[in-house]
Amino acid sequence: MRLSEPAPAKLNLALHVRGTLPDGRHALETIFAFCTDGDRLDGEDSDKLSLDIVGPFADSLAADDQNLVLRAAHALADAANIEPKAALTLTKNLPIASGMGGGSADAAAALRLLTRLWNLNPSFAVDVAPKIGSDVPACLLSLSARGTESGDKLELVQDLAISGQAVLLVNPRVALSTRDVFATWDGIDRGPLGDWRRGRNDLALPARSLVPAIGDVLDWLKNRTGANLVRMSGSGATCFALFGNEAARDAAAAACPVEWWHLATDLR
Template sequence: MRYSEPAPAKVNLALHVRGRRADGRHNLETLFAFCVDGDRLSAEASDEISLDLGGPFATALRGEQDNLVLRAARDLQRAAGVEQGAALHLQKNLPVASGLGGGSADAAAALRLLTRLWKIDPDHAAAVAPDLGADVPACLLSMTARGEGVGDQLRPVDAADISGTPILLVNPLEPLSTAKVFARWDGEDRGPLGEDWRSGRNDLEPAALAEVPAIGVILDWMRDQPGVTLARMSGSGASCFALFDTETALERGASACPDKWWHMASFLR
């Protein structure tokens, strides 16, 4: 039997950086949300763990020595004491190093998928997730949640005003290193993220813009589109998102997006 699991694109609706930690990481306050669309992972039983790749961005991952999907599978196998393997296939639809949590979402999808395939306790997946990356616990839930700490301290929030919102994701097709963006952050704490995420911000935008100026061009273009209610960068970039007031406005915005940029029209879950 072949199992399949979505790996929804992650969006940081707001991202406040509150300070550097002694371990070199950063204390954050963010609101995670997830799109209906993204990558997709499938698997079937096998003697060994293997991964094959397809989709428009598969080439960027080929030859990767430390793919997060394989790490997730091997870590879960060890944690649960499973001898069975899995033949995994990743349909890579999202750009790599794009601020959409693609690698984290793929790893989280692997944990959910293999929990079903191997018929093991989901607690094993929850225990493994934090060691795979700060965003993996949020992606494991794949539901609207407030993240604190390094983003791994999660509190689900009411998504009634978020779910179903039309969203356009746009990326300039320039990979952006998260480490470089955080290294450029100016270190200033500009205050907490309140309950009204729309009045928040992304504190990493200036640092990301210095690395990839096209981010500013995308944001300006988004804010000029009819029906846009909010436009921001997601995560550490370089992807940006625009929220629209209607599906029709979303369709028009997606149609108007310049061909030189990658884009995906979707809805928030």
């Protein structure tokens, strides 16, 4: 039996860093949204666990013990007390370390796919997800949600201004370490997150100090006709613009500088 699972690109429509939790993690308030496009994971029965990586960004990722797909597979098998056996193929369409939750989305896709392949209770995947990464629970749902605590306490969001929104993602082709960005954050709590439209990304300034090209991308997006909201996603370096219609988005995509990666897509 061969199965396939999408790993939709994640966006943080707003991301407020409020401080530090008792366990040392950063306290966050964020609105997660997911795109109709992203990576893809395929899998089938096998006598062992293996991972093949293909696609435009395959060379940027190793199929080793640090790979989140394999970590998710092992964690799910351990929770269910079974031996992990599956032949997995990850199509890596998204740049790595880009603020779109690519690794977390891939891990979540592995949890969903292997839950079906191994005929497991979905509760195993729900329990395992936060142990792999703070974005994995949101990516497991892949639905618009408000995240608090470290981003892993979720409340679904029903907002007609999100679903179906035309969006352009742009990355200057620079990988950016989440750890480095948080280490550069100034530690100032700039207030709670209310309406995401009037929110902010508190990691944008530290990310720009590490990768100045992020500022160039944001300035370019703000000058596109029809761009309603422009921000950086997550810890960067991917930025996005929401558009009122697909025509305006596609026109912006066609004008994107060739040295930057971009993806014209829609929000789920």
